[in-house]
Amino acid sequence: MKRNTYILTLLAIACIAFASCKKFLEKEPIGKTGKITLFETVEGANKAMSGVYNLMLSYYKTSFGLYADIASDNVIRGNKANVLLPQFNFQSAASDDALAVGDIWLNGYGAINNINNIINAIPELKSKFPSQTKTLDSIYGQSLALRALCHLNLSLVYAQPYNYTTDASHLGIPVVLKTPNPGEAVARKTMKETYAQIITDLSNALPLLQQYANHTTQAAMSYQAALALLSRVYLYKGDWEQCINYANLAINDVNYKLASNSEYLSVFNTYPADNATTKLESIFLLSNKGLTSNGSSIYTVYSDAAGAQYSTAAKLTNFFDSDDIRLTKMFTIPLSGDNAGKSLTKKYGDGTVTSITPQVIQVIRLSEVYLNRAEAKWNLQRYTEAAEDLRIISQRAHPSRTITIAYSSNDDLYKQIANERSRELCFENHRFFDLARRKENLQRSADCNANTCGFIYPNSRYVLPIPAKEIDANKSIIQNPAYTN
Template sequence: MKKINYTLILMLLACLTLISCKKFLEKEPFGKTGKNTLFETVEGAKMAINGSYNSMLAYYKNEFAMYADITSDNLIKGNKASVLLPQFNFQSSSGDDALAVGDLWLHMYETLNNVNNILNAVPELKTKFPNQVKTLDSITGQALVMRAICHFDLSRVYAQPYNYTADASHLGIPLLFKTPSPGWQVARNTMKETYDQVILDLKNALPFLQQHANGTVQTSISYQAALALLSRVYLYQGNWEQCVTYADQVIANTAYLLADAANYKSTFLLKPSLTLKPEVIFQLTNTGLTNGGSSIPTVYSDSTGAQYSASAKLKSLFDPDDIRLTQMFTIPKKGENAGKYLTVKYADGTVTAINPPAIQVIRLSEVYLNRAEAKWNLQRYTEAANDIKTISQRAHPSRTIDITYSSNSDLYKQIAEERNRELCFENHRFFDIIRRKEPLQRGIDCNSSTCSLTYPNDKFVLPIPNKEVEANKAMKQNPGYN
């Protein structure tokens, strides 16, 4: 009976999320009866936070988690490429409501509406159930981080990077804290306001998550996950001191350690069997959730059906003995993808099931790399070199790694390349290029209709969906799109 009730509540939540986002886009009222029923009890709030993880997984697993690699210089397309193909070619249209332009907007705000409903319901639940305040505080901390992630992810896709203007006064995304009422005209906030809110939510979540720690449960948001995400957000913002401060706290906590070379590949499995404590800080999986599988293994790893493979430019970054080359790629010997480098971060190259082992939201190795780049910008060059040495040494277990550089700019180049080697296929590369104000320059094997773009560029962001702009007169379209 409990299992049936659990499933029914999750199904209800799925219906609510679908309605809530559609109503947001069309400016219609939210279905209050279902929402009120869900939040009558603390058990309902628990189901709601689980459903919100499920909703976040939905937008990561099908498009968002592939966006920053497909739009970068890391990949070339195969003959069967269709997923994010307009974005690969930088031919996005504001009318693509059924494709990534509309789909990402829809599902990101769907998740945002979910977590806002939870946060708005918690105060009344605390009054009704004073003996369960600790549980509700834990839910609050997780929901605050999820709201920060949603706003941050939306800003990465639909707005120019924080440093696009000197004071970040350019358009960010609409900051929402409740489902809009009918007729409510929702305007875009500035990028400064967007980041201020993301940081505020992450910091406000810390005391809740610290007090009600969930240990090293990687599939739910922890105190360390909030700290790690703060290091990322401050890196994107260019606040180097704060990036280092929060990265230091994560790295100093021995609850999370880098996997050794022998267990590196296991890090990407759903249940890593590591001899050391895991380096995964937060990941999304299908475990315990109703959502189905992902297209990621097929798009990246299927020996016959893969749509994208590693570019010559990406392959050239790896030494022959780098375990990230030898363990994390497969090269089919026959078929359409014969001879191509396909990643096995999500599958083994012979896809027989569509469920990915896990989608990494943030790992400890990224925190080291965040700190390395921030330290370089603080002119702490030796310390920055030591951080990338830690990551590179794990990737080269058979020899001793020494980081030497002919100039400070050479070291910066090495930091950027190490970041790409470590985090390729984990949704970072394109975001890294534009926040550094660099041009996009694809390699000699580029088979996109767009092989290079200078910075700044209107095409570095997606257009706001036409449906939203037409229904919401306060919404401003991104420059360069009709």
């Protein structure tokens, strides 16, 4: 008997976890393949989008959102650490279907599956409800941009970075634009093809989202978020001119601004007011508003004094000056419990997971876009301009003195930009991916308590294995090297 690919045999049931999905998805058998009959109203389309954002939050606050910091040199584990412990120790196995290896794959493609259901339903809805074309175009634009983000995230975890080969001909991930038929094999695209689809989706989303350029909430994909995301994509691709172009569009938007030094902590512990005239720092965030946290969520794992499983490595804290507000305001040291004397980030709570309600997860912040632009300018030998972008982010973090960027060489400036990125974006799921795309070695600090404290680039451990169930069910899938036995 034919089997569906693991991607979508399991993903087709992903909506069951969300009540909002139950109401607008139902199965209607047609022949042997069956068909998912989507919603028949615009209200149903809006509920579908809510279900997608819930799915996105689900995987951002668990395995995916934790991965790039736990696998990096930013953390050390506590005595009771079990969340992503194989990834911390670099002992991932293809058979870890129930752990992060399978979880990131399943949830990432689960979100893509639901997004594709929306995309494929929009043309018929526009035909039925021509007076609501703008609303449906916004939903369609959000869906395209979110699909691009999901494909990008999966490629960061399961494929070597874009520049791993000179022409990006190495394996990327399966690019899924519609639900495969039962038994249909879905092969991995090259990384060049993967990024081409990501860029196509974002480019197609822009004109649809532009009609809502001043989106009412930062907890939804907007025109500005798609611009900022394109700056990230082009940074990872190494297309420096395009990275700068899209970064400029996001940075120059008068509706968004960097938080001041006094406002900085609020970016992480306050849900931004909807319909704000000027949006502070957050270009796109996810929120657990109305939801509850759990023991394996990002909030508990990093920021709960009693339950945190990972604390800050000395290498990271040593990156900061003593008067840097990101050190003085964004870390806490519990006085008692298992984490007594250890440094915990306050980005997800001030000692307890209930101290911030609702909790937020920053997906794209304006400061990242400045740092994207700084790195791209450096690569184009526009060193003075790169230093100015770096100065803007550093000055915000040092309100008590005037910052000037001095560098002994161009390579020294590059190192300063990389270190600033580590300081600014720590615990926001960037560090390990940054090391990989910059082709840097992993070298944890002297307090490392992992089984592996470093390795040289290039290395097969910069990617996770494709889950074994996917390999078994989808004969077109090629496993990543080092995980084939």
